[in-house]
Amino acid sequence: MTTTKLPPLLQDDPPTLADRAYLSLRDAIIEGTLAPGMKLSERGLAAMLGVSPQPVREALRRLEGEGMAETRSRSGTYVAELSVDRLLEMGRIRSALEGVAAGIAARRRTPVDIAALRARLTAVRSATASGDERRLAAANAQLHETLHAIAGNALLIRSLQAVNAYYHISTRRILVHKSEVSASLAEHTAIVEAVIAGNADEAEALMRAHTGRSVDVAAVELNR
Amino acid sequence: MTTTKLPPLLQDDPPTLADRAYLSLRDAIIEGTLAPGMKLSERGLAAMLGVSPQPVREALRRLEGEGMAETRSRSGTYVAELSVDRLLEMGRIRSALEGVAAGIAARRRTPVDIAALRARLTAVRSATASGDERRLAAANAQLHETLHAIAGNALLIRSLQAVNAYYHISTRRILVHKSEVSASLAEHTAIVEAVIAGNADEAEALMRAHTGRSVDVAAVELNR
DNA sequence: CATGACAGACTGCTATCGCAGTTTGGCAGT
DNA sequence: ACTGCCAAACTGCGATAGCAGTCTGTCATG
Known part of the structure; x- marks a missing residue:
């Protein structure tokens, strides 16, 4: 019998009806x-x-x-009103949490994680080159999710999933400039490098700046 | 009929059994x-x-x-393990969220809010002078909660309540130095002033530094 | 026509029950 | 003494039913 710690044998539970209902309703609200x-x-x-x-x-x-x-008890549950200000606030919360997540990921990252990050970054790079916006958005999302997974903090992951819903609402309302795309790739590269290097403070600052820029762009676009 | 916007007439719903069960269990975990x-x-x-x-x-x-x-589905629900690293991470998340909350509060604060903030700060000052640690902790908590309420962002408030549970776990494990107390008062004063002045960036930075210091202290104490 | 009240439909909240899968303790076989 | 196995107890999950309030539309009344 080997004493090396085995990876978790039991996989995640299959999604419950409650989980699926949540996703359905959330997507319907986003859409x-x-x-x-x-x-x-x-x-x-x-x-x-x-x-x-x-x-x-x-x-x-x-x-x-x-x-x-x-x-409201015994009256009903309603879809929350969402002002532009609120939407921008959500962006700021997202920025702060993404920053923290990147910092934590930089502290916890293992060789396996590093390989995964490189793979995700490569995917982002090729998606950028392809010019396919859908594909790029998906690749970017996967890169971010990989960082969240590396951080591995349940509370953080949950919170990020929540604010990301608002982020999707934002990106549905505004159009992204072409110039943003190439800048985004450079920023992602720098962030990943900082995480791989284990430089937590730098990773956090870079991620915060990266996601913060989205907020600034949104602030201009949404207040037009 | 006046057209001025009335304050919400309907108060909060009374807490449900689920709410009370949550609070009981959470407190039991903290304790x-x-x-x-x-x-x-x-x-x-x-x-x-x-x-x-x-x-x-x-x-x-x-x-x-x-x-x-x-x-774990069909097996059971268990109290999560909590390493020192995780606890410190929660502190960093708290720091980031408290900072964002202070910044948002600085943008949204009304004259009524300003009066409330001054009252809370006065309470903190007198509690500090009294030397009663319990009272000071309560006054500090109320000041922070007032800022959360001013920010008024449901997601933010929920998240902060969650991380504060971990903060309470931390403070149960470490002892706070006397020198921290007076520094804390000065910082709270500066934060409130920035919020009142509507200086969002400064409020956020000050709050982040204020709460971040707790993390550093905890990092030293918990790793002893 | 305006207004008040009241009955029924509808709401969220809680309790109870049954299902399918997991865990566990003890017994049979070595 | 140790191992494999199986049944009973227990688990989270979901469905159903009923409660106490809230809301709404209609009708009687001024």
Whole structure:
């Protein structure tokens, strides 16, 4: 019997109905299908999704915790109103959390993580060259998610997933300039290098600046 | 009929059983009554709290989202293990979020908010003079919570409440030096002034430095 | 026509029950 | 003494039912 610590044998649990209901509702809110102010009835949504009200209720409570829904007892749950100011605030929160995540990732990264990061960065680079915006967005998202996974902090990951929902709402409303794309690649490269080097403070500062720029761009575009 | 915007007439809903179960369990984890690795059985806890498993389940899901519990499907929910590194990470997250909150508060603060802030700061000052540590901790907490309320961002408030649970775990493990106390008062004063002045960037930087110092202190103490 | 009240539908919240998969303790076989 | 196995207890998950409030539309009343 070897005493070396084995990697976790048990994989993640399969997503529950509550998880899937959450994702459905969240995406519908991001997409605008569920517009601000709309009523989110436990029973009504349950019928639409073909499940019982129980998983729906759980999903709604989670959305509530993320600020995307508001509940008044015995009256109803509604899609939260979202002003431009709020949206910008979410961007600032995202920036701060992404920065912290990068810093933590720089402290915890293992050789395996480093290999994964290099792979993600390569994917981003080739996606940038391809000019396919969808593909680039996906590659960028994967790079960020890889960093979150390396940080491996459950609270941080949850919070980032929440603010990313708002980030998606933002990117749906504004258009990204071409010049941003190449700058983004350079920044991503620098961030990954800092993480690989284990330079936590630099990784955090770079990531914060990188994501902070999105907020500034959004501030200009959204207030037009 | 006046057209001036009225303050919200409907107050907050009374706390539900799920809310109260959450608070009970969270406090028990902070206090150590529920130690890391312990099983959190829905039915068992429900019996202890005198409610049905349903509200307990909701509380557990929330704790899970905050990283204080982990669930393996059909096996059980357990109190999450918490290494010193993780605890320090939570401090960094807290620092970042508190900074953002202070910055947002500086942008949104109204005359009423300013009055409230001055009152809280006065309470902190007198509590500091009294030398009563319990009272000072409570006054400090109220000052911070006032800033959160002024920021008024649901996601931010939720996240801060979560990380504050970890902050309480930290403060239970370390002892605070006397010299920290007076420095803390000066910092709180500067932060409040920046918020009142509407200087968001300065408020954020000051708050971040203020809360970041706690992390550094904890890093030294916890690694002893 | 305006207004008030009241009945029914609807809401979120909690309790109870059943299902399918996991864990565990003790017994049978070596 | 040790190992393999199996059944009973236990687990989280989901469905269903009922409660106490809230909201709404209609109808009687001025």
